[in-house]
Amino acid sequence: MTADLIAVVMLLAVVAYACAGGTDYGAGFWDLTAGGTERGRRPRWLIDHAMAPVWEVNNVWLIFVLVIMWTGFPVLFQTVFSAMWLPLALAVMGMVLRGAGFAFRKPSRRLADRRLYGAVFAVASVVTPFFLGAAVGGVASGRVAPGTEASADAWANPTSLLFGLVAIATTAFLGAVFLTGDARRFEAPDLIGYFRRRALGSLAVLTALAVITGFVTHEDSPHVWHGLTHGLGLLFVVLAGAASVATVWLLRRKPGTWVRVTAVGVVAAAVIAWGMAQRPYLVPTSLTVADAAGAQATLTWLAIVTLVALVLVLPAVVLLYWLDTHGELEELTDSELRRQGGGTAGDGAAHDS
Amino acid sequence: MPTSLHLLADAPAQLLPARELMAFTLASHIILVPLGVAFPFITLVMHYRGLRRKDATALLLARRWSAVMAVQFALGIVTGTVLSFEFGLLWPGLMGRWGDVFGIGFGVEAWAFFLEAVLIAIYLYGWRRLKPRTHFLLGLPLPFAALLGAFGILAANSWMNTPQGFSLDSAGNPVDVNVWKAIFTPMFGPQYWHFVVAMIITAGFMVSGVYAVGWLRGRRDHYHRLGFAVPFTIAAVAAPVQFVLGDSIARSVFHKQPVKFAAMEIVWKTDTRVPEYLFGRLQEDGTVSGGIKIPLLDSVLAGFSPDTEVVGLTSVPADQRPTATQATIAHWAFDIMVLIGSALVLLALVYGLIWLRHRRPPASKWFYRSAACAGVASVVAVECGWIATEVGRQPWIVYQNMRVAEAVTSTRSTTLWIMLGVVIVVYMCLFGSFLVVLLKMRTRWRLADEQQAAGGTGHAPEADTPYGPRAPLPAAVSSAAGGAAARPGDGRP
Numbered sequence: 001m002t003a004d005l006i007a008v009v010m011l012l013a014v015v016a017y018a019c020a021g022g023t024d025y026g027a028g029f030w031d032l033t034a035g036g037t038e039r040g041r042r043p044r045w046l047i048d049h050a051m052a053p054v055w056e057v058n059n060v061w062l063i064f065v066l067v068i069m070w071t072g073f074p075v076l077f078q079t080v081f082s083a084m085w086l087p088l089a090l091a092v093m094g095m096v097l098r099g100a101g102f103a104f105r106k107p108s109r110r111l112a113d114r115r116l117y118g119a120v121f122a123v124a125s126v127v128t129p130f131f132l133g134a135a136v137g138g139v140a141s142g143r144v145a146p147g148t149e150a151s152a153d154a155w156a157n158p159t160s161l162l163f164g165l166v167a168i169a170t171t172a173f174l175g176a177v178f179l180t181g182d183a184r185r186f187e188a189p190d191l192i193g194y195f196r197r198r199a200l201g202s203l204a205v206l207t208a209l210a211v212i213t214g215f216v217t218h219e220d221s222p223h224v225w226h227g228l229t230h231g232l233g234l235l236f237v238v239l240a241g242a243a244s245v246a247t248v249w250l251l252r253r254k255p256g257t258w259v260r261v262t263a264v265g266v267v268a269a270a271v272i273a274w275g276m277a278q279r280p281y282l283v284p285t286s287l288t289v290a291d292a293a294g295a296q297a298t299l300t301w302l303a304i305v306t307l308v309a310l311v312l313v314l315p316a317v318v319l320l321y322w323l324d325t326h327g328e329l330e331e332l333t334d335s336e337l338r339r340q341g342g343g344t345a346g347d348g349a350a351h352d353s
Numbered sequence: 354m355p356t357s358l359h360l361l362a363d364a365p366a367q368l369l370p371a372r373e374l375m376a377f378t379l380a381s382h383i384i385l386v387p388l389g390v391a392f393p394f395i396t397l398v399m400h401y402r403g404l405r406r407k408d409a410t411a412l413l414l415a416r417r418w419s420a421v422m423a424v425q426f427a428l429g430i431v432t433g434t435v436l437s438f439e440f441g442l443l444w445p446g447l448m449g450r451w452g453d454v455f456g457i458g459f460g461v462e463a464w465a466f467f468l469e470a471v472l473i474a475i476y477l478y479g480w481r482r483l484k485p486r487t488h489f490l491l492g493l494p495l496p497f498a499a500l501l502g503a504f505g506i507l508a509a510n511s512w513m514n515t516p517q518g519f520s521l522d523s524a525g526n527p528v529d530v531n532v533w534k535a536i537f538t539p540m541f542g543p544q545y546w547h548f549v550v551a552m553i554i555t556a557g558f559m560v561s562g563v564y565a566v567g568w569l570r571g572r573r574d575h576y577h578r579l580g581f582a583v584p585f586t587i588a589a590v591a592a593p594v595q596f597v598l599g600d601s602i603a604r605s606v607f608h609k610q611p612v613k614f615a616a617m618e619i620v621w622k623t624d625t626r627v628p629e630y631l632f633g634r635l636q637e638d639g640t641v642s643g644g645i646k647i648p649l650l651d652s653v654l655a656g657f658s659p660d661t662e663v664v665g666l667t668s669v670p671a672d673q674r675p676t677a678t679q680a681t682i683a684h685w686a687f688d689i690m691v692l693i694g695s696a697l698v699l700l701a702l703v704y705g706l707i708w709l710r711h712r713r714p715p716a717s718k719w720f721y722r723s724a725a726c727a728g729v730a731s732v733v734a735v736e737c738g739w740i741a742t743e744v745g746r747q748p749w750i751v752y753q754n755m756r757v758a759e760a761v762t763s764t765r766s767t768t769l770w771i772m773l774g775v776v777i778v779v780y781m782c783l784f785g786s787f788l789v790v791l792l793k794m795r796t797r798w799r800l801a802d803e804q805q806a807a808g809g810t811g812h813a814p815e816a817d818t819p820y821g822p823r824a825p826l827p828a829a830v831s832s833a834a835g836g837a838a839a840r841p842g843d844g845r846p
Binding site for chain 1: 423424426427428430431432433434435437438440441442445446448449450451452453454456457459460461462463464466467468470471472473474475478479482483491519527528529530531532762763764768772775776779782783786787790793
């Protein structure tokens, strides 16, 4: 019972990471495709400003997924990381380069430096979700079982490949939708249309990929296919479809806050549908939730820790997003890092170390 | 020699690269940890001073420090994520068997870290628009979130040192997990406080070291005096406390992990009236070459009497204790840490005495030279402390319950060596860029300050870019929609 609860918590953490982290990776995707230095300057400017206050928080969700995995379902953690060694190793390298590229691009001012850091950030933003998606695909298609050694087949197969591409398309879609809103917030009207077109385009690609994935899973991962076409899984698939339609409708009108909600709804419903389709397995047909569950006492405590943390963290997160969307959070400019008026008491020579 | 060869032959080939990779990434991450844990606290002290005394210089320092914090925190998140992946990529056996026993600490840490990330984001980006008081108050929970995060990590590490809170079934798997016992293990308290104080000291000396260099180069204005005094005072107060805590944790190791203590002090045979060696090398046959031998001291330090019996390495079979080389490494790391710690306490005492006697900061060049070195020295001490505790635990990953060799991944060693190579290159670039970025920020601020002092406008248009204020953009947009070149504020050098 507790194990099921923790499994749901883990699925929700995956949802949170897919949405928050996905938006973040998507911003990187559009950074990559923004074109040359001149042409891409304004989209990149917006991406930088929109991402800066929240990107760190967005990416911490992944840590939860890992922690819940190894504390709540140690066998699952061991299985996935043993079998999916290479894609996960590549994904983590991508994360390193991505975070570093973004962090260093901001304060550096030479064009060559900014180009280099920016390119690293953008390329890594596309590569990382692909490998994460490929790893998930390998799990969903039942190619992994406890004791499976790392092999190329575990992640270089049709389902993995498609999941990887779906992951990229999803991030691009989320990124574009959120940047549309950010463009409005940052009062850059030309960029609203720019990102709206891209949001619609990437949703079209995502839909196409989703259909292809449907055909492939039918052959390649029958258990998930069955789950997606029956019961709760089907319900969430339908919900994801409805949310996409709503997103298209909202995007074609004047985009507001609601389009973000529906876009997140698309991704969340899709991820939950996958989770529901896997029931009762964590790794289809070889490892059930009950088998993988850790010690009962630990699971109970994990639930308690999660609850307490939610009470502590949720208000802070809400505050952050609220402050952010109300324009209360702004970066320090150079002029604020400079002495005001030079008249601070007792200052002789004005130097800095 | 034969014993180590034998052990090496038993160890899987991927053990060495896996350990090197973990060691390298963790050693790199550790450099950022003091800043992550204690820098917000120091910045808030400075911030408080600025608000309280209406000191614009203090506020400026706090603002600039928070700009540094932004870059450092991002790098810390990145290198920290790598570590959590490595638990799976390198040590799947550890997490697979013990994850549900000691993983809960990481759960606490993850949430605390999340809270910290949120609060830091608010603090960093709140300088401009939030009311000064609100802004400061929103920053106040930061040090507590940092303490909570440290709690989680130290709970996990001390569990690996003194595992408890479970029993083993016939297959050797942990059952009857008691989470409370698994968190509050015997080594937890000593390790936690030793760690927290170490972080405060290190961050304090690192930050003040920067301004000590400035002092030595003749920059002795209010800005530099303040930038030096606040972090240095915090570290100087904490240093003597650490002296006591360090002594106490050494004695806890003596009681709870006697074999590790034997390695740290290179004690070969269990005996009373054991001498203390400063440095020196433990040979395979149990003799010690080199080093300074102080008779009886080890027994006295461990139990306040020469008759204290100190357990030696040979009290357990060779495959359950660190090799002679590992013991020597742990011993050197321990000695270096203690020496640096003692030197830092001396420095703190000098500082305190001068304040008490003359009511002014020290004026001696040698004091500031030492203070400039103190930052680097304390980082070295932190690294050494970590080496002593990790190498001293060998060959165990979970003390007396699981060997490192049992936990390691089955990935081919070649793959791991390649990954190690890539990671080293990437990390060199990362930390190199980190330094370059910090130095550039410094140069920019210095130039701006000099311009201001020279009576210039100080608001050259290019100074606000590329991350200038938000306001100018919309204006530029309406005049040159879609075209970026026309934005006057966006002059890239």
